[in-house]
Amino acid sequence: MSQASSSTSLKSRRIAKIQLFAVSTLALAGIINYIDRGSLAIANTTIRADLGISATRMGVLLSIFSMSYALSQLPMGVLLDRLGERIVLGAGMFLWSATQAATGLIGSFNSFVTARIGLGIGESPYVVGAVKTVNDWFDVRDRASPTGIFNSCTAFGQAMAPPILTVAMLAFGWRGMFMLIGIPGILLSIVWFAFYRDRKNVQLDDAEKAYLEASGPRNTVARITLAQWLGLFRLRTMWGMMLGFGGINYTAWLYMTWMPSYLEAEHHVSIRATGLIAVIPFFCGGVGMLLSGFIADFLVRRGVRPIKTHRTILVAGMTCSGLSTLLVPYIHGATAAAFGIGMALFFIYLAGNSGWGLVQSIAPAGIVASVGTIQNFGSFVFASMAPILTGWLLDRTHSFHLTLTICCMVTLACALSYVFIVKDPIMAES
Numbered sequence: 001m002s003q004a005s006s007s008t009s010l011k012s013r014r015i016a017k018i019q020l021f022a023v024s025t026l027a028l029a030g031i032i033n034y035i036d037r038g039s040l041a042i043a044n045t046t047i048r049a050d051l052g053i054s055a056t057r058m059g060v061l062l063s064i065f066s067m068s069y070a071l072s073q074l075p076m077g078v079l080l081d082r083l084g085e086r087i088v089l090g091a092g093m094f095l096w097s098a099t100q101a102a103t104g105l106i107g108s109f110n111s112f113v114t115a116r117i118g119l120g121i122g123e124s125p126y127v128v129g130a131v132k133t134v135n136d137w138f139d140v141r142d143r144a145s146p147t148g149i150f151n152s153c154t155a156f157g158q159a160m161a162p163p164i165l166t167v168a169m170l171a172f173g174w175r176g177m178f179m180l181i182g183i184p185g186i187l188l189s190i191v192w193f194a195f196y197r198d199r200k201n202v203q204l205d206d207a208e209k210a211y212l213e214a215s216g217p218r219n220t221v222a223r224i225t226l227a228q229w230l231g232l233f234r235l236r237t238m239w240g241m242m243l244g245f246g247g248i249n250y251t252a253w254l255y256m257t258w259m260p261s262y263l264e265a266e267h268h269v270s271i272r273a274t275g276l277i278a279v280i281p282f283f284c285g286g287v288g289m290l291l292s293g294f295i296a297d298f299l300v301r302r303g304v305r306p307i308k309t310h311r312t313i314l315v316a317g318m319t320c321s322g323l324s325t326l327l328v329p330y331i332h333g334a335t336a337a338a339f340g341i342g343m344a345l346f347f348i349y350l351a352g353n354s355g356w357g358l359v360q361s362i363a364p365a366g367i368v369a370s371v372g373t374i375q376n377f378g379s380f381v382f383a384s385m386a387p388i389l390t391g392w393l394l395d396r397t398h399s400f401h402l403t404l405t406i407c408c409m410v411t412l413a414c415a416l417s418y419v420f421i422v423k424d425p426i427m428a429e430s
């Protein structure tokens with residue numbers, strides 16, 4: 001019997017139930033999360049007309065979310081490593097959903113800014129909390145697939161968002177749309193808090209420990225200190241991960257925030273038609289994330305080192321995405337353009353899932369959340385320039401051509417950081 005199958009046979013029914021509940025809940029949360037994130041992009045044109053907001057100011061609103069999300073990453077990593085996923089992730093779900101519902105009540109640009117900041121803070125623990133959950137309840141050779149599942153659901157959430165949000169906005173107005181989509185997340189946060197338990201609070205028997213540590217004892221630290229956390233910023237690998245993942249989030253955030261407007265402006269489609277066509281690119285992205293997890297687990301189970309596996313997928317995916325983005329302005333027809341964008345998102349999300357796989361492989365278990373949130377912090381500070389730069393250039397050039405060319409260059413340049421900078425495993429300094 002192979003080592004992989006042996007480790008699987010040791011999985012108890014309790015561990016299997018915990019894994020099923022955790023991944024299912026995280027997948028549903030990912031769908032809700034990204035439907036919420038996509039709401040402003042769908043209502044972009046309508047809100048600008050209703051509140052008299054320019055494209056530049058709308059770019060600011062779109063970037064305010066990513067900046068507040070990025071800054072919130074830093075304390076969230078420490079909170080997750082110390083308090084666990086049950087409390088921090090549950091509170092985050094509730095906050096982002098309540099804030100989203102309250103957005104329907106805003107009446108000015110300044111109050112809109114406040115709502116976007118609250119949404120960014122609430123959503124900040126989701127991805128890293130999910131990564132930490134998988135890290136806690138799966139052996140290293142089995143982590144990429146569940147990570148791919150909940151990550152792909154974020155992309156499928158983006159795919160579902162345009163038709164759902166468009167129908168809701170046309171039926172209830174943009175204010176009613178925001179109020180309506182806040183309810184599911186509030187309910188899910190209650191379910192998560194009521195039924196999920198962190199690994200440190202579950203008494204495991206010897207067989208369960210053997211399954212979870214089938215690839216060797218977990219390299220961990222008992223509790224990250226301030227000195228250890230600050231020490232992460234002195235590591236070359238940490239900076240390379242921030243820069244590299246910045247290229248991924250720059251591309252993803254550009255398309256998520258401005259793609260509906262791109263289809264409306266460059267291909268002259270209606271809001272209703274945009275809601276249907278915009279499903280295509282994000283569905284392609286979800287397939288890329290899901291496939292990435294299966295590819296990574298396949299390679300790791302056959303002896304390829306996890307770090308090498310994820311670095312290879314990262315570089316290949318980012319390179320193909322950048323080249324796909326470069327071709328988008330030259331594609332004629334809205335549906336064909338959506339498929340072109342879909343190829344860019346397929347490859348960037350293929351890479352993005354391995355970005356989180358790299359975090360799990362390169363850092364000790366006790367600081368996975370801290371490393372992940374620092375990576376997300378740096379990448380979102382970088383990526384937050386995409387919406388505002390796009391809005392600024394759009395006001396001046398009335399074309400998306402230059403912004404897409406810049407996006408291609410950014411993606412290719414950031415891919416090089418995984419070749420030349422990200423090399424050594426991360427260790428917490430004592």
